[in-house]
Amino acid sequence: MSANPPSFYYPHALDFDALLREFPTGREYVEQVHRMPVERLRDLQETRFLAQMKRAWEVPFYARHWGAAGMEPGDVRGLDDLDRIPPYDVNDLRESIERAPPWGDYLGIDPSTSPPMPLAFHTSGGTTGLPRPMLYTPRDREVMAITSARRQYLAGVRPFDIAQVTFSLGLANAGMLSREGLWKYTGAVPVVTGSGATLPTRRQIEVMRAWKVNVLLAFPAYLRHLADVARSEFGFDVRELGLKALVTHLGADAREPLESMWNAPAFDSYGTNECGTIASDCDLRGGMHVFEDAFAVQVCDAQTLKPTPEGERGTMFVTSLFKHAAPIIRFNSNDVSSWMRGTCACGGTHRRLERIFGRSDNMVKLRGVNVFPDAIGSVVAEQAWSNGEYVCLVETAQAHRDEMTVMVEDASGAAVRAGLQAALESRFKEVLGVKVLARIVDVGATDSLTGLSTTSKIRRLIDRRTPA
Template sequence: MYWDESVESLSRSELDALQLHRLRHMVERVSNYSFYHKKFADNHISASLINSLKDIRKLPFTTKQDLRDHYPYGFLCVPKEQLVRLHVSSGTSGQATAIFYSRGDVEHWAELMARCIYMTGARAGDTFQNLTGYGLFTGGLGFHYGAERLGLLTIPAGAGNSKRQIQLMKDFGTNVMHIIPSYALRLQDIMKEAGIHPRRDLKLRIAYLGAEPYSQEVRRRIEEFYGVRAYNSYGLSEMNGPGVAFECPHQLGMHIWEDSYFAEIIDPVTLEPVPEGTIGELVLTTLHREAMPLIRYRTKDLTRFMPGDCPCGRAHRRIDRMQGRSDDMFIIKGVNIFPIQVEQVLMNIPEVGNNYVIVLQRENNIDTMIVRVEVNEKIFIEDMRHLQRIQKKITHDLRSELLLTPQVELVEPHSLPKSEGKAVRLVDQRSL
């Protein structure tokens, strides 16, 4: 049941005590270095202020902009000679950010990932196929090292080249895979076209999903088609990468590994803690990081703490699936909308395909929202009345969910742009 029983079986009081000890030590460490040295000195902050876990609120937040402003080496807490790994963000929304790792960081990351994978039932002797990107993207390497640490036969397939992915699955009996949800949906379409039936032709039984927000309805589609149990995974490069939180077999939220991370959920506007069970922004503090520890890092990811105890027996707190990012929200006619709300509606309609896009436009100073949706090919070609009924149903259901009426356009299968990386679900053309 446990990969590391010494920490996975800790009681709540034992976890709290461990977190407080590591938090005080971490505050003392970062006080002597770069960014935090000045920040703490200016605000008269020291480890002596941390006498309970609630005292973490006395510490300042760290933001993505802080990382950008002190790029590349401003957050280092070890000499450069101790660094063995670098990951860099894409920088698509601004200055890139750099994340550094010591040898100890890489080893601990592999241990966390092995803990996650073991928890779901994967064991030495299984064949693991990693269908996500390597290189500067942390997702591929994180799962790779965790799977190898556990003793799985690991196939570093990387992203894309769908026909080869399928052939690898068939040739080597892949039964565990890591895949971005939107690519799992695309690969599903490719398998259908090729006459591949995973439940009959492949040996898949476990899938790990992450890297982008997705709905429960998408998970249901993936599980039904591939014949797998699909587990939610959460991580971000600033915290190492994947392995921050993971689902156990009960699939009742993702356990945050609280021996390595201290989690808070705050109101992104007031910055105050929200009541348990309320959705807010996840804030994380590293407790076991050598090269580049971060204090109260604002992730921008929206989730909630799951109330109650997990039947698996682990006391590590659970968070819900990500509801999106606070900076993904867009406003149309005064209504706050997240793309995942649209997905939840669409994926509940059987005739809807696996791809959609939301387009925002502005005409005569009026914002409009267009939802383009791929539908079943047979319906699109042969049954115009059915097509009209589907269009009306989608419009009705979206209006009920969003409290406004978007323009719905039904399009042929495979006609919308596709990506082998993270899906682009929102195209905002209002400033063009």
């Protein structure tokens, strides 16, 4: 668990053999770590957690944040004390950047005084203002590439598979990190096409067919878009590709419609820009196993900050067990999930998250009911007449009453839409427990609002409410 040796030549910056012993992947991962007896796994987590706490105390952000709460080094003696640590969220990171621009004081690396080392740079997705910067040391980066590779391995990716990566390339992490994981730690060949903004969707389909891609990494919305474009522009049914795996992040999207659209199994996963992949489906696709040798995840009640019982929804607090730059201790991800009950038939001992239901900060309260745009997406995905594209608009109607209107694209060419609209509104009411309005629009009509054809960070909620 030592820091990186001070060399700025990448091959000298790490002992790769030691790294792979510490964080194995592939078959070694499944045999040695994925099925590790629970008590041994807990011991391993405890050791790594205490080392991570020690490191975090060296970082000004934590010294300040914890100090303000009256915490002292040594107060936390193990994972049982995790609940006593005050969480933080993106607002604290924004404040950290304002306090110490341009990097903030959460990295624990100061380019003017720290020994040189090869650093990777990415940012969080930011919808307002500049996104948050994040630096990765060689070891941080490689552990993240390894967890990315594990996710691929559990989805059945093997040497010489041809895996097309359609995530955005640039400031965000997902595209490049997927490539690093595939390329360095699976033996598969990544074909990195980026999002529709990097390579037009038409061309992406040509690439897929010409080079016999058999694994596809894409978000659900883009999987649907690819299949639509293949059909409308080439008269081609993507089921003919015979893909072995769709590696995706389902969120609240339903799995089955995507699987039948592509005739391929879809593997869910969860991750963040700062941490990389935190949890992923195993081959049984019955909940996402957290990589618990690299993360300690809690699902907590947003008010009490205490862990919720298995099966109950709560907000995820994430703690990293390996990071040197910007260690993460009880980060409030704002993502809502729940723990699966019981153990997985695959033999994996790492606990499973059910799915990601949505973001608690993207949640809209309509007449006292919490509504996740993601849950609306799964209702839209049920509709055979739609291509699954939608966007939610929230506006202040009269008397400070908020109304949500969901624009949904109709791919059926129906002459009369009144019936579709009424049926959809009644389904929304049934699933969400509150009335939202539906507006049926032509294919492509939501694109300028969601950014579907230009970005992989798709917007599903446009909040136009005027503050009361």
